[in-house]
Amino acid sequence: MQQPFILALSLLPWIPxxxxxxxxxxxxxxxxxxSLIVPCHYDPQYAGYVKYWCRGNTREFCTSLARTDSAKPAAGKVSIFDDPVQQVFTLTMSDLKEGDSGWYMCGVEIGGVWTRDVVASTYIKVIHGMSVVNSRLSGEEGSSITVECRYSERYRDSQKKWCRSGDWSSCLLTGSEGSYEDTSVAISDDRTRAFxxxxxxxxxxDSGWYWCSAGQQQKLVHVLVTPTPTTTAVTATSPPAPSQSAAYLPPPEPITKESWNSYSHILETLLVCAFIMFIVGLAIWVRKLWRRHRQDPVLRQVNMIKARHNGYSGDVGDPQSATVIFMNKDSQEGY
Structure with a gap:
């Protein structure tokens, strides 16, 4: 009896x-x-609890970085914000380095002797390289488009390039001031991890594949140029009136979620009606079988007598013949 009780006590901290x-x-x-924003969602009953953010994979060895009950704002590049209405608290980490890669934990502090904190772990990986905000862009003929190429801190002082894919001679490089411009292309590097x-x-x-480069890092970008829409000249003469015999056919309405729901309700109603009709028909058929089974005992006795008298040639299903045979049998028993 003592062992199950001890086991139950040992499991209490894990119940939450x-x-x-x-x-x-x-x-x-x-x-x-x-920068990186990490959302941590929690159940409604934890709205009033303290939330925290720490570095580590286990609660016992997790270095605290930010708490919602701290009187001072989180030091350094970490901040925490709790939104009880949306039931989520968010962590913001800025100016991340490769050394910041590792396991982190967001948790709700429960407190007490028999309860453990409710936590969730995430792995943050900080990489170096390049990225583009939009790798596919399009614009009309005669207009302008802008590509934003981002790079990590280590490529801040590297030379930036813009090249047409497959043609190294087309590469345009930024100068010492981090810029380049001609009649068709302008490159500007703000030296804050983006150009x-x-x-x-x-x-x-100009349609085709390009790539932007910082150091040895490259990212492809596809540019699509569409022709400028042409407009027809308006003449002074009024257009001919449309024929009254030509009927206007509106475009078919697209099938939306609401229309599909109405169709599905009609289908469900038809299926229910068909099922009810099937049940009613089945009940009538069973009733007929039952009544046939409970037919007049006189007819069943006649059938048995007929089976004994093989020489009788009358119709088994003829009730008049069955009655005559039954009365003859009674007459014989009366003598």
């Missing part, structure tokens, strides 16, 4: 982890030098 929970992303990747490329006065021949 099974019944209630905190969730977050399992793994997050961010480029070196950029922009503006393609001016687009032509149809």
């Amino acid at each position: 982890a099974f019944l209630c929970r905190v969730t977050t992303e399992g793994e997050l990747t961010v480029m070196e030098g950029q 922009t490329v503006t393609l001016k006065k687009l032509q149809m021949s």
Whole structure:
């Protein structure tokens, strides 16, 4: 009796982890030098509890970085904000370095002797390299488009390039001031982990694949130039009136979620009606079988007598013949 009681006590600290929970992303990747926001969702009963953010994979060895009950704002590059209405608290980490990669934990502090904190772990991976905000851009002929290329901190002082894919001779490089400009292309590097490329006065021949580069890192970008819409000249003569015999047919209405729901309700009603009719028909058929089974005992006795008298040639189903045979049999028994 004592052992089950001890086992139950040992499991008490783990009960909140099974019944209630905190969730977050399992793994997050961010480029070196950029910021990262981590959302941690919790169950409604934890709205008034203290939330925290720490570095580590176990609660016992997790270094605290930010808490919602701290009188001072989180030191350094970490901040925490709790939104009880949305039941989520968010962590913001800025200016991340490769050394910041590792396991982190967001948790709700339960407190007490027999309860454990409710936590969720995530792995943050800080990488170096390049990225583009939009890898596919399009613009009308004669207009301009801008590509934003981002790079990690280590490439801040590297030379930036804009090249047409497959043609190394087309590469345009930034100068010592981090800029380049001509009649068709302008490159501007703000030296804060991003540079922009503006393609001016687009032509149809500008469509194709390009790549922006910082150091040895490259990212592809596809540019699509569409022709300028043409407008027809308006003449002074009024257009001919449409024929009254031509009927206007409106375009078919698209099937939306609401229309599909109405169709599904009609289908369900038809199926229910068909099922009810099937049940009623089945009941009538069973009733007929039952009445046939409970037919007049006189007819069943006649059938038995007929089976004994093989020489009788009358119709088994003829009730008149069956009655005559039955009365003859009674007459014989009376003598």
